[in-house]
Amino acid sequence: MGTRKVPEVVIRRLPVYLRILEELAADGVEVVSSSELSLRSGHSSEQIRKDFAHFGAFGTRGVGYRTRALARRLERILGLDRQRNAVLVGVGNLGTALARYLVGHPGHHMRLVGLFDRDPDRVGQEVDGLEVQSADDLAESALSVEARIGIVAVPASQAQKVADDLIAGGVQTILNFSPVKLRVGADCFVRNIDIMLELQSLSYYVSDREISRSGKPHGR
Amino acid sequence: MGTRKVPEVVIRRLPVYLRILEELAADGVEVVSSSELSLRSGHSSEQIRKDFAHFGAFGTRGVGYRTRALARRLERILGLDRQRNAVLVGVGNLGTALARYLVGHPGHHMRLVGLFDRDPDRVGQEVDGLEVQSADDLAESALSVEARIGIVAVPASQAQKVADDLIAGGVQTILNFSPVKLRVGADCFVRNIDIMLELQSLSYYVSDREISRSGKPHGR
DNA sequence: TAGATTGTTAATCGATTAACAATC
DNA sequence: TAGATTGTTAATCGATTAACAATC
Numbered sequence: 209m210g211t212r213k214v215p216e217v218v219i220r221r222l223p224v225y226l227r228i229l230e231e232l233a234a235d236g237v238e239v240v241s242s243s244e245l246s247l248r249s250g251h252s253s254e255q256i257r258k259d260f261a262h263f264g265a266f267g268t269r270g271v272g273y274r275t276r277a278l279a280r281r282l283e284r285i286l287g288l289d290r291q292r293n294a295v296l297v298g299v300g301n302l303g304t305a306l307a308r309y310l311v312g313h314p315g316h317h318m319r320l321v322g323l324f325d326r327d328p329d330r331v332g333q334e335v336d337g338l339e340v341q342s343a344d345d346l347a348e349s350a351l352s353v354e355a356r357i358g359i360v361a362v363p364a365s366q367a368q369k370v371a372d373d374l375i376a377g378g379v380q381t382i383l384n385f386s387p388v389k390l391r392v393g394a395d396c397f398v399r400n401i402d403i404m405l406e407l408q409s410l411s412y413y414v415s416d417r418e419i420s421r422s423g424k425p426h427g428r
Numbered sequence: 429m430g431t432r433k434v435p436e437v438v439i440r441r442l443p444v445y446l447r448i449l450e451e452l453a454a455d456g457v458e459v460v461s462s463s464e465l466s467l468r469s470g471h472s473s474e475q476i477r478k479d480f481a482h483f484g485a486f487g488t489r490g491v492g493y494r495t496r497a498l499a500r501r502l503e504r505i506l507g508l509d510r511q512r513n514a515v516l517v518g519v520g521n522l523g524t525a526l527a528r529y530l531v532g533h534p535g536h537h538m539r540l541v542g543l544f545d546r547d548p549d550r551v552g553q554e555v556d557g558l559e560v561q562s563a564d565d566l567a568e569s570a571l572s573v574e575a576r577i578g579i580v581a582v583p584a585s586q587a588q589k590v591a592d593d594l595i596a597g598g599v600q601t602i603l604n605f606s607p608v609k610l611r612v613g614a615d616c617f618v619r620n621i622d623i624m625l626e627l628q629s630l631s632y633y634v635s636d637r638e639i640s641r642s643g644k645p646h647g648r
Numbered sequence: 649t650a651g652a653t654t655g656t657t658a659a660t661c662g663a664t665t666a667a668c669a670a671t672c
Numbered sequence: 673t674a675g676a677t678t679g680t681t682a683a684t685c686g687a688t689t690a691a692c693a694a695t696c
Contacts, residue, residue, distance in 0.1 A: 215687075223628035227607070241653065250609055253653095254689060261655060269654040270696040287631040294627065305525035309623065312521075316624050317631070356634040357627065381630040383623075387447070389470055397633035399626055403529065403603075404536050406619055407514065407577065408443035410601040411507045411537070413617035414576040435663075461677065473677095474665060481679060489678040490672040 214262045221259055222282050224249050229279040241272040288317035295322035295355040295379070297370045298362035299330050299340050302385060306361060311336040321353040326366065346370065350377025360384045371398075434482045441479055442502050444469050449499040461492040508537035515542035515575040515599070517590045518582035519550050519560050522605060526581060531556040541573040546586065566590065570597025580604045591618075 228248045232240055242253040249256070260266050260278075263285055267273040283289045296307055303325075310320045323335055326343040333340045341349055350358070350373075358374035360367055360382055367386035374382060381397045384390055387405070390398050448468045452460055462473035469476070480486050480498075483505055487493040503509045516527055523545075530540045543555055546563040553560045561569055570578070570593075578594035580587055580602055587606035594602060601617045604610055607625070610618050 217687075219632045220625070220629045222632070223625040226628070227625070243653085248609075252689070254691095255687090257654065258656085258688085265655065267654055268696060269694065270652045272653065285632070286628055287634055288628060292627075292631045292634065301525035301528045305521035306623065308521045313624065316628065318624070318627050357630055359627075380635060381633045383626055383630060389468075395635075397630065399630055401621060401623070401626065403526065403621070404533065404538070405440070405443040405447070406603055406621065407512075407538050407579075408446070408506055408508060408536065409440045410577055410603060410617065410619055411512045412439045412442070412505070413601045414507055414512065415600060415615075437663075463677085472665070474667095475663090477678065478664085478680085485679065487678055488672060489670065490676045492677070 218259050218262055219286075221249075221251060221255075222286055224251075225256065225259070226279055226282040226286070226288075229273075229275045229282065233275040233279055237275055239272045240275050242267075244272075283317065291317060291319045292357055293319055293321045293353055293355045294357035294359060295324065295346075295350050295353065295374070295377075296320060296359040296361060297324045297343060297346065297374070298360065298366075298385075299323055299325040299327075299333075299335065300361065300363075303359075303361035304335055306359060306385075307335045307338065311338065318357075321355055322349055324349070326362075343370070343373070346373040347377035350374060350379055354378070356380050358382045360386055360390075362386060364388050371396075438479050438482055439506075441469075441471060441475075442506055444471075445476065445479070446499055446502040446506070446508075449493075449495050449502065453495040453499055457495055459492045460495050460498075462487075464492075503537065511537060511539045512577055513539055513541045513573055513575045514577040514579060515544065515566075515570050515573065515594070515597075516540060516579040516581060517544045517563060517566065517594070518580065518586075518605075519543055519545040519553075519555065520581065520583075523579075523581035524555055526579060526605075527555045527558065531558065538577075541575055542569055544569070546582075563590070563593070566593040567597040570594060570599055574598070576600050578602045580606055580610075582606060584608045591616075 225245060228245060242256045245256050246253040266278050266281055296303055299307065307320060307323055310318060320338065323338045323340045324343045324346050325331060325340050330340050331342045355377065356379060358379040360370050362370050364386050367384065367388040368390060371382060371390045371392060375392060375396050380395065382390065384398055384400045387402050392398055445465060448465060462476045465476050466473040486498050486501055516523055519527065527540060527543055530538060540558065543558045543560045544563040544566050545551060545560050550560050551562045575597065576599060578599040580590050582590050584606050587608040588610060591602060591610045591612060595612060595616050600615065602610065604618055604620045607622050612618055
């Protein structure tokens with residue numbers, strides 16, 4: 209069958225296109241070409257057409273893509289046509305900021321439905337109207353709110369345990385901000401965001417440093 | 429000459445290796461093989477050896493790599509043998525969390541030397557001992573502290589202006605948390621972290637949703 | 649129709665994996 | 673020496689880019 213696995217790099221570009229299409233639609237633009245999308249996204253028009261082609265033919269030759277219709281298609285492909293329920297574990301500095309960000313920026317098809325921390329001092333506190341619950345009940349609570357996405361913002365030492373509990377609670381994908389390689393089964397998808405690693409790798413592109421024996425680094 | 433450009437994917441893996449090597453060295457482990465590094469990093473041993481080979485021969489055949497020596501080599505390659513000065517612009521929820529995270533986690537060769545916001549109410553406040561400065565003086569201040577790395581945590585509407593000021597202030601690499609494609613010259617390197625896009629793409633890997641015409645999605 | 653732009657196939661490029669000679 | 677593991681070359685794999693026929 210034509211059921212080929214869509215590469216992750218393609219999936220990661222879809223929300224970029226979706227955002228642009230929603231902006232265009234909000235501005236009253238009804239049709240857009242792949243070259244205009246290229247300008248706005250930074251990806252080549254060929255790549256954009258090929259990305260869409262993974263899921264069928266969405267455009268009209270000689271014309272382009274209908275912004276609103278294509279946005280709806282992408283939403284559906286990404287599973288964002290329904291609200292996605294997410295829970296966040298670890299209400300420290302970063303966790304609190306992420307929670308406020310999610311609550312404060314609606315219209316992205318993501319809904320934060322649970323906030324958890326293991327610190328008794330934090331449990332019961334509110335963050336933008338959401339009460340922090342005890343992480344002791346994480347699995348059951350995640351189950352009860354039907355969360356499918358988990359955000360891990362706890363220290364390294366707790367990350368694996370939290371991931372295990374989230375998965376026990378029915379969570380299928382995890383956005384992991386902890387510097388730990390989570391061990392999960394094949395039915396759970398993990399994406400890591402490690403800010404310190406990002407900064408450290410950026411340091412390579414600073415050009416005032418000494419030249420290593422392989423030659424000077426190149427910027428972009 | 430052998431001065432080939434090292435692929436970005438390689439550069440992004442180096443800090444992962446560095447972190448593992450530092451942990452091993454701290455635990456008193458003096459030598460490590462590429463297969464052990466593979467276990468801990470999740471990258472294949474062939475890939476690890478090839479990554480190192482971009483910069484020369486660091487190991488001993490039949491033996492492995494000396495943890496401390498290799499860590500120092502990687503530090504040097506990444507430009508982390510000296511402290512890297514970074515400034516952060518936008519002291520909202522996320523910016524404050526990032527600042528606290530950087531100050532609170534020393535030993536990563538990164539030093540936060542400036543905090544900026546355009547909101548007069550925030551200017552003068554302290555975050556973990558660092559005083560928030562006015563973003564009006566961003567370019568001059570970045571110059572004076574010799575910051576080479578800039579962190580952008582402002583709303584979309586201000587992001588481009590902040591990037592321009594940072595670059596005017598000598599910043600060569602930017603970690604951009606705003607949902608904006610920054611326009612920068614070829615001498616500035618930008619990496620984007622867009623949390624909302626990450627979450628939206630994760631939604632694709634949630635498997636309880638309806639099947640699109642290209643077939644059901646595959647987890648990992 | 650003529651002009652424009654998609655959808656798709658072919659060519660290219662680059663990264664990963666496999667294999668193995670070098671060598672400690 | 674024998675066993676182990678690196679460094680490097682070759683093979684494979686996958687993604688991007690180029691080209692163009694299809695068609696609105």
